[in-house]
Amino acid sequence: xxxxxxxxxxxxxxxxxxxxxxxxxxxxxxxxxxxxxxxxxxxxxxxxxxxxxxxxxxxxxxxxxxxxxxxxxxxxxxxxxxxxxxxxxxxxxxxxxxxxxxxxxxxxxxxxxxxxxxxxxxxxxxxxxxxxxxxxxxxxxxxxxxxxxxxxxxxxxxxxxxxxxxxxxxxxxxxxxxxxxxxxxxxxxxxxxxxxxxxxxxxxxxxxxxxxxxxxxxxxxxxxxxxxxxxxxxxxxxxxxxxxxxxxxxxxxxxxxxxxxxxxxxxxxxxxxxxxxxxxxxxxxxxxxxxxxxxxxxxxxxxxxxxxxxxxxxxxxxxxxxxxxxxxxxxxxxxxxxxxxxxxxxxxxxxxxxxxxxxxxxxxxxxxxxxxxxxxxxxxxxxxxxxxxxxxxxxxxxxxxxxxxxxxxxxxxxxxxx
Amino acid sequence: xxxxxxxxxxxxxxxxxxxxxxxxxxxxxxxxxxxxxxxxxxxxxxxxxxxxxxxxxxxxxxxxxxxxxxxxxxxxxxxxxxxxxxxxxxxxxxxxxxxxxxxxxxxxxxxxxxxxxxxxxxxxxxxxxxxxxxxxxxxxxxxxxxxxxxxxxxxxxxxxxxxxxxxxxxxxxxxxxxxxxxxxxxxxxxxxxxxxxxxxxxxxxxxxxxxxxxxxxxxxxxxxxxxxxxxxxxxxxxxxxxxxxxxxxxxxxxxxxxxxxxxxxxxxxxxxxxxxxxxxxxxxxxxxxxxxxxxxxxxxxxxxxxxxxxxxxxxxxxxxxxxxxxxxxxxxxxxxxxxxxxxxxxxxxxxxxxxxxxxxxxxxxxxxxxxxxxxxxxxxxxxxxxxxxxxxxxxxxxxxxxxxxxxxxxxxxxxxxxxxxxxxxxxxxxxxxxxxxxxxxxxxxxxxxxxxxxxxxxxxxxxxxxxxxxxxxxxxxxxxxxxxxxxxxxxxxxxxxxxxxxxxxxxxxxxxxxxxxxxxxxxxxxxxxxxxxxxxxxxxxxxxxxxxxxxxxxxxxxxxxxxxxxxxxxxxxx
Numbered sequence: 001x002x003x004x005x006x007x008x009x010x011x012x013x014x015x016x017x018x019x020x021x022x023x024x025x026x027x028x029x030x031x032x033x034x035x036x037x038x039x040x041x042x043x044x045x046x047x048x049x050x051x052x053x054x055x056x057x058x059x060x061x062x063x064x065x066x067x068x069x070x071x072x073x074x075x076x077x078x079x080x081x082x083x084x085x086x087x088x089x090x091x092x093x094x095x096x097x098x099x100x101x102x103x104x105x106x107x108x109x110x111x112x113x114x115x116x117x118x119x120x121x122x123x124x125x126x127x128x129x130x131x132x133x134x135x136x137x138x139x140x141x142x143x144x145x146x147x148x149x150x151x152x153x154x155x156x157x158x159x160x161x162x163x164x165x166x167x168x169x170x171x172x173x174x175x176x177x178x179x180x181x182x183x184x185x186x187x188x189x190x191x192x193x194x195x196x197x198x199x200x201x202x203x204x205x206x207x208x209x210x211x212x213x214x215x216x217x218x219x220x221x222x223x224x225x226x227x228x229x230x231x232x233x234x235x236x237x238x239x240x241x242x243x244x245x246x247x248x249x250x251x252x253x254x255x256x257x258x259x260x261x262x263x264x265x266x267x268x269x270x271x272x273x274x275x276x277x278x279x280x281x282x283x284x285x286x287x288x289x290x291x292x293x294x295x296x297x298x299x300x301x302x303x304x305x306x307x308x309x310x311x312x313x314x315x316x317x318x319x320x321x322x323x324x325x326x327x328x329x330x331x332x333x334x335x336x337x338x339x340x341x342x343x344x345x346x347x348x349x350x351x352x353x354x355x356x357x358x359x360x361x362x363x364x365x366x367x368x369x370x371x372x373x374x375x376x377x378x379x380x381x382x383x384x385x386x387x388x389x390x391x392x393x394x395x396x397x398x399x400x401x402x403x404x405x406x407x408x409x410x411x412x413x414x415x416x417x418x
Numbered sequence: 419x420x421x422x423x424x425x426x427x428x429x430x431x432x433x434x435x436x437x438x439x440x441x442x443x444x445x446x447x448x449x450x451x452x453x454x455x456x457x458x459x460x461x462x463x464x465x466x467x468x469x470x471x472x473x474x475x476x477x478x479x480x481x482x483x484x485x486x487x488x489x490x491x492x493x494x495x496x497x498x499x500x501x502x503x504x505x506x507x508x509x510x511x512x513x514x515x516x517x518x519x520x521x522x523x524x525x526x527x528x529x530x531x532x533x534x535x536x537x538x539x540x541x542x543x544x545x546x547x548x549x550x551x552x553x554x555x556x557x558x559x560x561x562x563x564x565x566x567x568x569x570x571x572x573x574x575x576x577x578x579x580x581x582x583x584x585x586x587x588x589x590x591x592x593x594x595x596x597x598x599x600x601x602x603x604x605x606x607x608x609x610x611x612x613x614x615x616x617x618x619x620x621x622x623x624x625x626x627x628x629x630x631x632x633x634x635x636x637x638x639x640x641x642x643x644x645x646x647x648x649x650x651x652x653x654x655x656x657x658x659x660x661x662x663x664x665x666x667x668x669x670x671x672x673x674x675x676x677x678x679x680x681x682x683x684x685x686x687x688x689x690x691x692x693x694x695x696x697x698x699x700x701x702x703x704x705x706x707x708x709x710x711x712x713x714x715x716x717x718x719x720x721x722x723x724x725x726x727x728x729x730x731x732x733x734x735x736x737x738x739x740x741x742x743x744x745x746x747x748x749x750x751x752x753x754x755x756x757x758x759x760x761x762x763x764x765x766x767x768x769x770x771x772x773x774x775x776x777x778x779x780x781x782x783x784x785x786x787x788x789x790x791x792x793x794x795x796x797x798x799x800x801x802x803x804x805x806x807x808x809x810x811x812x813x814x815x816x817x818x819x820x821x822x823x824x825x826x827x828x829x830x831x832x833x834x835x836x837x838x839x840x841x842x843x844x845x846x847x848x849x850x851x852x853x854x855x856x857x858x859x860x861x862x863x864x865x866x867x868x869x870x871x872x873x874x875x876x877x878x879x880x881x882x883x884x885x886x887x888x889x890x891x892x893x894x895x896x897x898x899x900x901x902x903x904x905x906x907x908x909x910x911x912x913x914x915x916x917x918x919x920x921x922x923x924x925x926x927x928x929x930x931x932x933x934x935x936x937x938x939x940x941x942x943x944x945x946x947x948x949x950x951x952x953x954x955x956x957x958x959x960x961x962x963x964x965x966x967x968x969x970x971x972x973x974x975x976x977x978x979x980x981x982x983x984x985x986x987x988x989x990x991x992x
Contacts, residue, residue, distance in 0.1 A: 183425065187425070286443060289444060291454065293448045293452070303456075303459040303626065327444060328445065335433050339430065
């Protein structure tokens with residue numbers, strides 16, 4: 001009994017630490033409050049037909065309440081804990097995503113772990129775990145490992161879970177997993193040219209579908225390689241890899257991508273392709289946003305939204321609702337406020353000298369940024385429909401909770417160091 | 419530049435790209451997408467203008483509007499409790515077909531949109547289904563205007579029927595009225611002739627509709643247009659008389675036309691056999707129409723204006739009128755009828771094989787002696803006889819307000835030369851013409867019009883079906899003595915103790931008439947009676963009755979006329 005309590009206490013001591021001070025970082029909190037207000041107003045009017053307790057509006061308020069509790073509790077978490085156990089987390093992440101393959105299919109994919117009445121999506125919290133492990137590796141190997149080796153190691157570490165998530169299939173989350181490593185790598189001081197070399201093959205793949213874009217891209221590629229003056233062997237092999245990727249992409253297109261993923265990419269290229277399939281959503285979203293004008297049609301007055309021409313208006317396409325009902329004004333507020341939040345996180349990341357903490361902040365900012373950018377890009381037809389929600393705007397309990405957790409841990413980290 | 423500033427700069431750049439994309443859509447292309455949003459959700463709904471009601475001369479509605487219904491289901495709302503068998507039983511749609519249709523609809527993107535199950539169901543069927551609403555989730559009814567015929571009189575060939583505009587309706591009359599798919603239009607009869615009056619103008623309404631097709635009320639920014647109801651029509655028909663005659667014609671073929679001699683207003687118009695306009699809901703179903711069309715009894719044929727018959731002895735009045743007008747014979751000019759007349763190597767018979775003995779013109783008419791007229795025609799000019807027939811309206815359409823009227827045929831020299839060759843015809847043909855046989859063809863309405871002319875001494879109007887509508891005068895100028903003779907002779911037909919039209923006599927009434935027994939190549943003789951009724955010194959009703967293969971005019975047609983006169987004596991006033 002005593003031993004048990006001791007063990008318990010030790011574990012608790014590892015996780016919990018009473019914070020020295022709790023400072024509310026308004027530069028980050030205030031934007032979130034504004035975003036939540038916009039979200040509540042929008043949800044209030046998209047759910048007028050449902051009863052009070054079952055409406056997304058009420059539920060989201062409850063989730064926000066829970067998120068606030070999480071926010072406060074997270075201030076007591078000992079931040080070094082994540083650094084110490086980062087590799088364990090990575091293992092847990094891989095195992096959990098692995099388990100999802102043996103779970104029943106829900107909505108065409110197995111993203112969920114179902115345990116009796118409880119079910120959760122490991123890839124959701126996995127984004128944070130991936131940030132920790134990348135930050136840990138980049139901290140540990142600073143100056144020890146060859147830059148290129150480190151770069152490749154990090155990329156492999158990110159790509160393994162990304163591919164696993166992609167196989168679930170969850171294209172959107174795979175993009176998040178693949179993306180967050182890049183700003184963190186840049187932040188860790190890896191040469192920009194190396195990062196460029198990593199990103200370049202993906203650009204080659206995409207541009208290969210259009211011979212003119214591909215030619216232009218190869219031109220840029222040659223210029224960048226020449227400008228950075230790498231060794232001749234590296235320069236040539238880099239060039240060859242990109243050409244190879246360009247040739248490979250049709251193969252990937254026909255043999256690796258799922259039909260609905262191809263559909264989404266094709267729809268991005270031409271939204272009018274299938275008005276009642278994936279393209280339909282984008283068309284209706286663009287119509288909603290375009291018809292909103294500067295001032296919008298007024299909350300609850302959007303015909304696209306209220307007459308249900310706009311699909312999944314509470315979650316994926318909530319930005320379209322805001323665009324229609326609050327106009328460019330509402331969109332501008334979202335962009336400004338969101339930028340402000342990221343701006344401050346980056347500022348703090350620049351101030352904090354602790355390498356792990358600083359990198360973690362950049363990783364968190366990357367998660368929030370990629371969600372918003374992909375989501376908004378999707379609503380205006382710039383990016384394919386990936387099903388990524390908009391942070392602090394889209395309805396969805398677990399997503400809001402993880403966003404709140406990101407914000408809470410960021411505050412915790414900042415307060416711990418500054 | 420510090421690293422964090424570079425990152426912020428890149429971030430700002432990406433946010434700026436997003437902003438400009440929104441700016442482009444919301445400011446630069448705003449009006450384009452505003453229009454598109456409007457097209458999405460604003461539906462133009464047509465508001466049906468009620469069709470004009472048709473009344474008879476006494477203000478009794480004979481064609482009214484009623485609602486019929488289209489049954490649809492919303493596939494999404496159909497549950498396992500749905501009673502396919504009941505719908506199948508009530509509507510005749512097979513339940514397997516129904517199940518397949520709904521199952522397919524459930525998978526469709528438009529699963530919230532109603533799919534039609536059965537069109538044109540009546541109120542009774544709707545009520546039955548409505549009562550069992552709980553076992554029929556997802557069913558909805560949409561209203562649809564149709565005609566109903568509340569009185570006993572069918573008046574089929576006058577009223578006509580409606581048809582719906584389909585992709586196949588290439589020849590819609592009154593194209594200028596701007597029809598839409600699914601609209602109904604008058605395809606025949608009064609419904610067609612007076613389409614522009616009856617139809618009215620449909621209104622429009624703009625409504626907000628969501629993606630599932632669910633209505634969200636009137637679009638405030640555009641008030642639309644109220645429908646203008648069609649105007650009512652007052653027919654000159656006496657629906658009670660019409661019903662009476664229809665009853666008399668039950669099981670017979672033929673036609674009966676009754677009109678007011680002075681005004682030309684048609685009081686009754688029967689063509690038998692007919693079909694029941696009340697037997698279907700909504701526009702005529704194609705199968706039913708096909709059945710009528712191929713029926714050997716030809717119910718679609720409007721015998722009153724399209725049936726061409728030899729007039730038989732009713733036509734003797736033309737010859738008599740000519741003889742009187744030109745004073746060719748007087749009443750002392752007689753013929754001895756022994757039942758047969760020899761001309762060349764041919765025998766021409768009187769209907770009375772025993773013969774009528776000594777016959778003057780009076781007797782020749784009321785006894786309907788053929789032999790007298792065989793002699794008479796030889797004293798008359800063929801051209802003048804034709805002209806006289808045309809004077810009385812034969813050989814041309816009367817101009818009644820119905821479509822498809824035929825003009826009939828009064829043969830003249832030109833016609834005979836053309837048909838038989840210059841030497842191919844002779845006096846023998848004329849002998850048949852004067853007694854209303856041979857090539858002559860008339861319609862019942864022409865015969866009725868002839869009686870109107872006699873009854874009014876040559877001062878009547880074109881027959882028409884609308885009360886108080888302007889119509890052309892028909893003036894026939896003959897000597898007063900000719901009119902006197904014709905009226906007296908026709909009076910004798912009915913009232914003389916040996917008159918062939920005795921059966922038509924009405925106690926206390928002044929009935930004039932002429933019988934006719936028309937031989938025809940198709941079988942038994944057609945039975946004719948043409949006459950008029952005078953009340954208080956004024957002719958109030960003229961008629962022509964034709965019973966196909968009814969035998970002697972003195973029996974079948976005269977008996978029907980008797981009943982009509984009896985009714986008119988009591989009920990018709992000017």
